Amino acid sequence: MLSTMMEPALTITSVMNFAKKNYPNQEIISVTADNPLHRYTYKDAFQRVGKLANALVELGAKPGDVIGTMAWNDYRHLELYYGISCSGMVCHTINPRLFDEQIEYIVEHAEDKFLFVDPLFVTKIEALQDKMPNVLGFIVLTSEDNMPETTLRNVHCYETLIADKSDEFVWPELQESAASALCYTSGTTGNPKGVVYSHRSTVLHSYASSMPDAFAFSRNDVVMPIVPMFHVNGWGIVYSAPMAGAKLVMPGPKMADGKVLTTLINQEKITMSAGVPTVWLALLDYLEQSGESIDSLKRVTVGGAACPLPIFKTFYDKYGVEAEHAWGMTEMSPLGTYNKMSSQDRELPEEEFNQKLLRQGRPIYGVDLRIVNENGDELPWDGTSSGAVQVRGAFVTAGYHKQQADFTPGGWFETGDVAFMDEESRMQITDRTKDIIKSGGEWISSIELENLAMSHPAVAEAAVIGVAHEKWTERPLLVVVRKPDSGLTAQDILKFYQGKVATWWIPTEVAFVVELAHTATGKLDKKTIRQWYQDYQWQD
Numbered sequence: 444m445l446s447t448m449m450e451p452a453l454t455i456t457s458v459m460n461f462a463k464k465n466y467p468n469q470e471i472i473s474v475t476a477d478n479p480l481h482r483y484t485y486k487d488a489f490q491r492v493g494k495l496a497n498a499l500v501e502l503g504a505k506p507g508d509v510i511g512t513m514a515w516n517d518y519r520h521l522e523l524y525y526g527i528s529c530s531g532m533v534c535h536t537i538n539p540r541l542f543d544e545q546i547e548y549i550v551e552h553a554e555d556k557f558l559f560v561d562p563l564f565v566t567k568i569e570a571l572q573d574k575m576p577n578v579l580g581f582i583v584l585t586s587e588d589n590m591p592e593t594t595l596r597n598v599h600c601y602e603t604l605i606a607d608k609s610d611e612f613v614w615p616e617l618q619e620s621a622a623s624a625l626c627y628t629s630g631t632t633g634n635p636k637g638v639v640y641s642h643r644s645t646v647l648h649s650y651a652s653s654m655p656d657a658f659a660f661s662r663n664d665v666v667m668p669i670v671p672m673f674h675v676n677g678w679g680i681v682y683s684a685p686m687a688g689a690k691l692v693m694p695g696p697k698m699a700d701g702k703v704l705t706t707l708i709n710q711e712k713i714t715m716s717a718g719v720p721t722v723w724l725a726l727l728d729y730l731e732q733s734g735e736s737i738d739s740l741k742r743v744t745v746g747g748a749a750c751p752l753p754i755f756k757t758f759y760d761k762y763g764v765e766a767e768h769a770w771g772m773t774e775m776s777p778l779g780t781y782n783k784m785s786s787q788d789r790e791l792p793e794e795e796f797n798q799k800l801l802r803q804g805r806p807i808y809g810v811d812l813r814i815v816n817e818n819g820d821e822l823p824w825d826g827t828s829s830g831a832v833q834v835r836g837a838f839v840t841a842g843y844h845k846q847q848a849d850f851t852p853g854g855w856f857e858t859g860d861v862a863f864m865d866e867e868s869r870m871q872i873t874d875r876t877k878d879i880i881k882s883g884g885e886w887i888s889s890i891e892l893e894n895l896a897m898s899h900p901a902v903a904e905a906a907v908i909g910v911a912h913e914k915w916t917e918r919p920l921l922v923v924v925r926k927p928d929s930g931l932t933a934q935d936i937l938k939f940y941q942g943k944v945a946t947w948w949i950p951t952e953v954a955f956v957v958e959l960a961h962t963a964t965g966k967l968d969k970k971t972i973r974q975w976y977q978d979y980q981w982q983d
């Protein structure tokens with residue numbers, strides 16, 4: 444029997460129309476290179492999105508074309524997200540922190556027709572433009588007054604381009620399976636791989652990620668996405684916040700500036716924010732030094748990399764903010780799991796509570812998740828059985844752009860992460876498949892050892908890698924960046940591990956460095972760190 448239900452296409456256009464109609468006066472606040480505090484409403488934003496769509500047509504862009512953006516989190520980037528996707532084009536967000544060769548590669552691979560660039564990246568793109576012969580023109584995201592001198596070919600100023608256009612646009616009826624956006628993953632090996640999101644996957648991810656046990660957005664929230672919009676659609680917040688009617692605050696290029704973030708939180712009464720652990724370290728450092736408070740902030744999502752305990756603790760104990768761990772990846776739109784603590788959890792003995800707090804959380808609706816052993820057999824969720832994490836679902840990619848899909852039977856996507864699930868369905872990531880350390884036939888979790896090292900007050904950053912060992916196959920080497928002026932010794936930190944992990948897990952030796960290697964998305968670049976120590980000689 445067929446249902447009697449209507450079947451409107453799940454499109455980003457429907458999110459735009461919803462927010463425009465129901466929350467026209469809700470605000471969007473941005474920091475940009477040309478304005479320290481730009482303020483307007485959803486109504487203003489979507490009127491300008493109409494102007495942008497007309498401008499794209501006039502430039503000669505057509506439905507199906509890929510349009511690149513290299514921009515920070517601000518209102519013009521939001522306009523591009525909607526203007527491009529709702530016109531039936533594909534919004535390709537480019538991470539400016541990628542190596543030059545990777546940027547050239549992805550712009551050509553994606554076949555970007557036009558590139559919208561923040562003024563702060565103009566010099567970078569000027570140097571690369573000759574390697575991007577297929578890009579027809581560049582648009583600088585600023586006003587005529589602030590337009591930089593530039594050698595970019597066929598260049599336009601964004602504000603001038605849209606100024607005289609009509610804000611009326613007949614939005615095309617799009618299929619929900621049509622491509623809406625494109626984002627390349629920045630692995631440490633090989634060329635970046637493109638993930639193409641659809642309107643449907645974006646809408647479903649926005650629904651699922653807004654649920655109470657995840658971002659829990661409401662129209663009473665003031666949300667500041669600090670996670671960059673060039674990294675997995677800024678975790679989809681530019682769609683899910685308007686869907687909930689929440690006020691948006693976007694910090695532009697100031698995302699790692701503790702002072703600016705604190706001012707925004709207090710001025711705009713921000714209730715929720717989301718970002719990677721390094722951003723929170725910058726904010727907490729600033730708060731510690733300045734003695735300022737952040738009273739309106741209720742919760743922050745921490746994801747993108749394992750979050751060390753002191754971040755959770757400082758947020759809650761000093762500022763009353765719930766820091767919530769989340770896990771995901773570019774291939775998953777990105778949210779996969781989310782860790783909400785309950786009031787009962789808070790009554791647990793501290794040690795037990797801390798263990799749960801550090802977990803990456805429960806799968807969100809729409810993500811089917813399993814862990815498997817080397818033979819592909821599914822493992823029980825018993826808090827100990829650790830294996831490869833596989834996922835599938837409506838907002839998980841089924842392949843890469845222009846690449847044959849190569850999935851396990853049943854359409855499971857291999858995440859490359861290793862984890863166990865506890866009896867409450869909370870996931871604990873223990874490693875990346877390629878980072879796991881095998882010692883004497885047993886696995887050692889490099890992430891757990893890094894987390895513990897990071898909870899030592901004299902440690903600024905830590906990485907643990909497996910180094911070949913004659914007797915044990917591999918042993919963990921702890922590589923540490925000390926905090927300035929700390930006299931931390933190898934003995935101090937090794938002693939710190941005692942009683943916290945099994946003795947045979949404790950790193951065999953410690954190497955001190957001034958800086959660790961990172962990928963373009965700010966994660967530890969373990970491949971490079973392993974290369975540094977490939978000829979390492981153990982002392983005993």
Ligand code: AMP
Pocket residue numbers: 628629675745746747748749750768769770771772773774777803858859860872875964
């Ligand atoms: P990306 O696609 O660049 O966002 O990278 C995704 C990868 O980041 C995942 O496969 C994990 O290895 C890692 N990751 C993301 N969130 C977390 C987290 N909360 N804890 C540990 N690793 C994480």
